[in-house]
Amino acid sequence: MSQVLDTPPPTATPGHPSDDAAALAARYGLTVSGARPSLPEYVRQLWARRHFITAFATAKLTAQYSQAKLGQVWQVMTPLLNAAVYYFIFGVLLGTKHGVPDYIPFLVTGVFIWTFTQSSIMAGTRAISGSLGLVRALHFPRAALPVSYALQQLQQLLFSMAALVVILLCFGVPLSFSWLLAVPVLVLQFTFNAGIAMIMARMGAKTPDIAQLMPFLLRTWMYVSGVMWSIDKVLSHSDLPHWAMVLLESNPAAVYIDLMRFALIDSFHAHQLPHHVWALAIGWALVAGVGGFIYFWKAEETYGRG
Numbered sequence: 037m038s039q040v041l042d043t044p045p046p047t048a049t050p051g052h053p054s055d056d057a058a059a060l061a062a063r064y065g066l067t068v069s070g071a072r073p074s075l076p077e078y079v080r081q082l083w084a085r086r087h088f089i090t091a092f093a094t095a096k097l098t099a100q101y102s103q104a105k106l107g108q109v110w111q112v113m114t115p116l117l118n119a120a121v122y123y124f125i126f127g128v129l130l131g132t133k134h135g136v137p138d139y140i141p142f143l144v145t146g147v148f149i150w151t152f153t154q155s156s157i158m159a160g161t162r163a164i165s166g167s168l169g170l171v172r173a174l175h176f177p178r179a180a181l182p183v184s185y186a187l188q189q190l191q192q193l194l195f196s197m198a199a200l201v202v203i204l205l206c207f208g209v210p211l212s213f214s215w216l217l218a219v220p221v222l223v224l225q226f227t228f229n230a231g232i233a234m235i236m237a238r239m240g241a242k243t244p245d246i247a248q249l250m251p252f253l254l255r256t257w258m259y260v261s262g263v264m265w266s267i268d269k270v271l272s273h274s275d276l277p278h279w280a281m282v283l284l285e286s287n288p289a290a291v292y293i294d295l296m297r298f299a300l301i302d303s304f305h306a307h308q309l310p311h312h313v314w315a316l317a318i319g320w321a322l323v324a325g326v327g328g329f330i331y332f333w334k335a336e337e338t339y340g341r342g
Contacts, residue, residue, distance in 0.1 A: 160233025231328030
């Protein structure tokens with residue numbers, strides 16, 4: 037009896053199933069916790085959480101100004117105040133309004149559409165690093181976070197668009213069937229914004245300091261996107277090399293801003309748009325949306341660890 041008790045357990049021999057953790061897990065149907073699913077399965081899981089994404093975006097939007105006395109009014113007031121500041125500095129002091137018909141609708145449209153992209157990217161940069169408690173506590177496709185933040189900014193833009201319509205009508209811009217073009221423009225811009233937000237979410241999860249750098253990069257991007265000035269007017273009197281003109285016209289932020297101006301402002305004509313503008317808008321949306329989604333998915337197992 038003592039001999040049986042004192043006998044050490046048999047040691048695993050190389051190649052024996054007992055020392056093969058993967059084979060043992062497969063035998064008992066075990067899987068790695070938090071393992072990255074296949075891309076089609078990931079898309080299916082994300083679609084299954086669509087109600088969570090919508091509810092999360094709405095809750096974040098409602099809570100954003102909950103401490104302010106004016107509450108949700110700031111959703112409209114913030115971009116309007118920005119537009120007023122830009123009008124005084126660029127339109128009046130620097131004279132960018134000269135030669136631009138309907139400059140105030142032109143400027144306000146640019147500010148609102150740019151703010152949508154800027155806010156989506158900034159929110160996406162902190163989507164993972166700012167939600168570590170949620171990421172570590174619950175199992176869900178992490179792409180739901182940057183997508184929900186982009187959706188939150190779209191909801192905020194829709195509130196602002198109501199004010200934009202009033203401004204357009206007050207400054208004599210007539211109601212037109214071309215306003216319906218705003219719908220596909222917003223769909224394409226949302227796809228682009230969500231893709232960039234996912235790229236920045238992965239980068240921000242690994243290097244949180246990127247969030248401190250982004251305001252400077254976004255401010256530079258804004259200045260070259262024709263938010264406060266007409267790209268078409270400047271390029272027509274410019275000695276810039278051809279490649280620089282192509283970059284300015286193909287800038288995705290400028291593409292979506294100009295398309296929205298073309299849709300809403302009757303004095304903004306088709307000749308002011310870059311060549312193949314709809315192809316550019318669709319291309320940027322596909323490249324950023326699909327590429328950003330795959331880029332984010334590839335690091336799914338790493339979010340919330342470390």
